[in-house]
Amino acid sequence: MQPLIGDEVVVDKVDVIVIGAGASGLMCAATAAYRGKKVLLLDHANKAGKKILMSGGGRCNFTNMDAAPKHFLSDNPYFCISALNRFSPQDFVDLVDRHGLEYVEKTPGQLFCEHSAKDILAILLTELDWSGAELKLNTKVHDIEFQDKQTVLKTSQGEFACESLVVATGGLSIPTMGATGLGYDIAKQVGHSLLPTRASLVPITVQPDRKGQLAALSGIACDVSATANGVTFQEPMLFTHRGVSGPAILQITNFWQPGEALSINISPTLSLKDLFDIRQNTPKKSYEGILSALLPKRLVELIKVDFPWLTERSAQTSNEQVECLFQYLANFDISPNGTEGYRTAEVTLGGVNTNEVSSKTFESQKQTGLYFIGEVLDVTGWLGGYNFQWAWASGYCAGLHV
Incomplete structure (x- = not known):
């Protein structure tokens, strides 16, 4: 020069x-x-x-x-x-x-x-x-x-x-x-x-009350569908000690902002019809056994807190119980609070x-x-x-x- x-x-x-x-x-x-x-x-x-x-x-x-x-x-x-x-x-x-x-x-x-x-x-x-x-x-x-x-x-x-x-x-x-x-x-x-x-491709934090309930799941992952503003990603979600992360969550933060609606389906391959068919075709099986084949054991244990009847034979369940279970799975409550911000965001x-x-x-x-x-x-x-x-x-x- x-x-x-x-x-x-x-x-x-x-x-x-x-x-x-x-x-x-x-x-x-x-x-x-x-x-x-x-x-x-x-x-x-x-x-x-x-x-x-x-x-x-x-x-x-x-x-x-x-x-x-x-x-x-x-x-x-x-x-x-x-x-x-x-x-x-x-x-x-x-x-x-x-x-x-x-x-x-x-x-x-x-x-x-x-x-x-x-x-x-x-x-x-x-x-x-x-x-x-x-x-x-x-x-x-x-x-x-x-x-x-x-x-x-x-x-x-x-x-x-x-x-x-x-x-x-x-x-x-x-x-x-x-x-x-x-x-x-x-x-x-x-x-x-x-x-x-704003920070994007970033983990989501959860409300303090829900954070305590989800703390036991830290480190486990499951396939979910995450939906916000009409956009859906079906990929793995990871539970963390602060909230949730993983590809599905990082992806959806390109389209979701705190305060907006966010839907998490923790069993996206399971329809309401599937749940009814299980009762019809395998009446002696429990829904706990069915979910355990699809979801991590610790997550199933958390679900059982709200649905103690999961251990019973499926033939003993009512339509209302099955429908409530389906809504729980299809709209899993993570109570999003915000994101981890620029500190861990992959992009701006x-x-x-x-x-x-x-x-x-x-x-x-x-x-x-x-x-x-x-x-x-x-x-x-x-x-x-x-x-x-x-x-x-x-x-x-x-x-x-x-």
């Missing part, structure tokens, strides 16, 4: 500065540098890709082969289409294949590292190195000045100037990993509007208004030479590798234009 001598300070000048060495920032920086751009990637943390390392239980669900616009939430649902079409899940698989990454498909479409998320980060850092981009860690951005033909950043490591500035700072999720609101501050500085932000829903950003180049329509990519934008994917695919796609597409 060639220094530009100002009146009082030496400013390092590059073509592109990317703020944020997470998934989208690493992809963007390498893509731009491979085009011959002089690229500087800045991050205030002491390591790159911290959220990559912790994702997927440490094995990183790095994409979903079924990723499509329908799997993303945004005030502008059309915004993500272009980038997802131009950089597909197969494109990212081709990249990691070139590095010999070993991976597994845990559920249809969901790809995880065979060994560790460290393998994905190593690939991204290798690409960054091969591209010639420079990475500076432990670098805090104190001030940004947008000038006529360049942008100047004042940081803890000195001042830097660039023609293109890319904001890849992520959202507010998991502040212990270094999440801040810097990206939103930059957006507001140049006049961007923000869609309301909301963010920079995509109506003010180019869906092709990711350049701001408010400030020439300013770009937004990844989670800082109002684009949020479902659980299952979709948010990583958005990071790769948006980072790649912006990298082609900065």
